[in-house]
Amino acid sequence: MRIDLTDTTSSRINAGLIDARRAIGTPAVGMVLTLVIVTDEGSAYDALKAASDASREHPSRILAVIKRPGRSPRDRAMARLDAEVLVGSDSGTGETVVLRMHGELANHAESVVLPLLLPDAPVVVWWPEESPVNPAEDPLGRLAQRRITDAAAAEDPVAALSERADAYAPGDTDLAWTRITPWRSMLAAALDQKHTKIASATVEGEAYNPSTELLALWLADRLRISVERKVSEGPGITGVQLVTADGEIRLDRADGSLAELAMPGQPDRHVALKRRETSELIAEELRRLDPDDIYRSTVKFGVGRLADFGSQDSEEPVEAVELISPAKDAKAAGAASADKAPAKKAAPTKKSAAKGTSSS
Secondary structure, eight states: OEEEESSOOHHHHHHHHHHHHHHHTOOSOOOOEEEEEEEOHHHHHHHHHHHHHHTTTSOEEEEEEEEEOOSSHHHHHOOEEEEEEEEGGGGTTSEEEEEEEEGGGGGGHHHHHGGGSOTTSOEEEEOSSOOOSSGGGSTTGGGOSEEEEOGGGSSSHHHHHHHHHHTOOTTEEEHHHHTTHHHHHHHHHHHHHSOOOEEEEEEEEOTTOHHHHHHHHHHHHHHOOEEEEEEOSOSSEEEEEEEETTEEEEEEOSSSSEEEEEOTTSOOEEEEOOOOOHHHHHHHHHHOOSOOHHHHHHHHSSGGGOEEGGGSOOOSOOOOEEEEOTTSOHHHHHHHHHHHSOSSOOOOOOOOOOEEOOOO
16 A cells, blocks of 8 residues: 655654554554665665565565755755655565655754654664765664665775774674675685684685675684785675685685585585675664674774775786785784783784775
């Protein structure tokens, strides 16, 4: 069921939601959270479709905030709220409200959204495209327990990762991190099968791919090894090699769907490692609303030293470059490790300047 409301208010929208539920015969509210999507008109359709698909796993009230401040001073002075209320088959398993805020109202979106939040339920805010530099300090971000951004949508994805590191607050996450969950799971499972010392690693992936950078940083942070970054034609991340005392562990994915895992002393095998849809990424993030400490540790581990060689205008493949090395940058690493190491044994971990590019 769909209800269009022009020049309306939050109270009328709430009344419209109640009327719509009664009309379709489902007066009970069986939703578990409120998902606020901050987007523009061009990206609204794809974002709403992804959120609606994710609501099959997490029944939600979806609030899409579309700001239209206006171009002229006269337009900006005329505050108006238009809304579309979607319930039933038009909105997956929950409810959807599309809020178009005109004029000065666009600068006070939180005042419209606050009365529409489900009572006593978690709030998640998602920026599919452009996101604030500090999501936790954004007026809408302050309402949420979980804040989802996407560095891959930024004009400079690597610079966006640095912003995420500088402004990190508990509850922040990024879809560039969510995209590497299958890679992290597969590599962790491979290392569980082969207990051996890891000497170094190489991560291959597209330029301008923040997920590739995060995967390399995760390996360097968790294993404390030297990691190299290679640029490939993609799609997304195409391979990871781990150099061990017994040989090389390789996980290669050339087509974005099926990967091949090679381990010393074992036959090569094919594993499913497809690139996932946005709806699957959002559904994964909605499964846990507590702070992601591994993401925090990874995004703060050397990401500020990523060199933006991915922005160089060159069509030639870039040779492998050192991302993290325990043999350099002693002073910076010593200061960083002093906070992590026990007081009795302050053995500094040395790290080098990081270089990389960005997407998954």
